[in-house]
Amino acid sequence: MNHCDIPCKESLEAMRAPSGAAASTPEIERLSQLLTQAPLFNGLSAVEVARIAKGVREIKVPKGEILFHRGDACTGFHLILSGQIKLAFTSADGNEKVVEILRPGQTFGEAVMFMDKPYVVMAQALTEAQLLHIGKQIFFDELAVDPLFCRKIIAGLSQRLHRLMADVESYSLRSGRDRIIGYLLREEEIRADDTPPEGRVSIRLPTSKGTIASRLNLTQEHFSRILHELTNNGLIEVEGRTIHIPDIARLRDSLG
Structure with missing residues (x-):
């Protein structure tokens, strides 16, 4: 097989260009504008x-609505435009373990889409949310x-794996107190756009x-007890x- 036997990007785009140009509609343009809000699609051309x-397709969900359950078929993945989505395992007796709390700009569902497997977690809107569902086949065509x-x-998948590994390390090696302090510091970094804050700060818990x-x-x-201990120590x-933090540098220095 020589290189001419392998479809290159230019030839595939040329084959698809006429139908793509003809199919442009105000709705496609609107959805394109929404897609470009996400870092994932930065660098792609308008075409x-x-x-x-x-x-x-655009999805608007009220607070508390479940997008999918464990075992449901995966037909694509989701991009969050606004609101927060919780991914969690749920046991037969109703106990729940939250895996991730996702924010605008983040995506979920790619891994099971690539494996062609059903969802292994459930997804629920923690707030009113606006999402985009990107269909599996159109996505594979672009890849x-x-x-x-x-x-x-x-x-993106590697970053998520890295976060999950960091979670395992935290659960295994760090105390509950350090986990909570670390969480508060990360929330402040997100709020401050990664600029290290100083002095007194206030954090509104997202959920x-x-x-x-x-x-x-x-x-x-246990969570409430640690918050009480941190309050008694004057840290929060x-x-x-x-959560008001009188001196975030002092809280940072208190990590074990």
């Missing part, structure tokens, strides 16, 4: 984004012609304390779901 937009896009997907406790592999009682002040 490439428009091709993907043909396999996209076939764009190596850079492939690398972006692999990088309920019970959900965060499950995410940190703690019971809600709790006001509902708002």
Whole structure:
């Protein structure tokens, strides 16, 4: 087989270009604009984004709605435009273990889509949310012609694997106290756009304390007890779901 036997990106795009141009509609343009809000699609041309937009549908879900259950078939993956989504395992007796709390710009469902397996977790909206569902086949078609896009997907999956490994390390080697302090510091970094904050700061917890406790592999009682201890030590002040940190440098230095 020589190189002419292998379809290259230019030839595949040429074969698909006429139908792609004719199919452009105001709805495709609107969905393309929504797709470009996500870092995953940065660097793609308008034509490439428009091709993907043909396999996209917008989903608006109220707080508490379940997007899918464990065992449901996976037909694509989701991109969060606004709101928060919880991924969790649920036992037969109703106990729940939160795996991830996802925010705008993040995606989920790629791994099971690539494996052609059903979902292994359930997904639920923690707040009112707006998402895009990107269909599996249109996505695979784009991967076939764009190596850079492939690398972006692999990088995203690798980052998620790295986070999960960090979670295992934290659950195994770090105390509950250090897990909570680490979580608060990460929340502040996100809020401050990765600029190291100084002095007094306030953090609004993105969801309920019970959900965060499950995410940190703690019971809600243990979570509350640690917050109480940190309050008694003058490291934090709790006001509902708002955590005030009088001196974030001191909290950072208190990590074990």
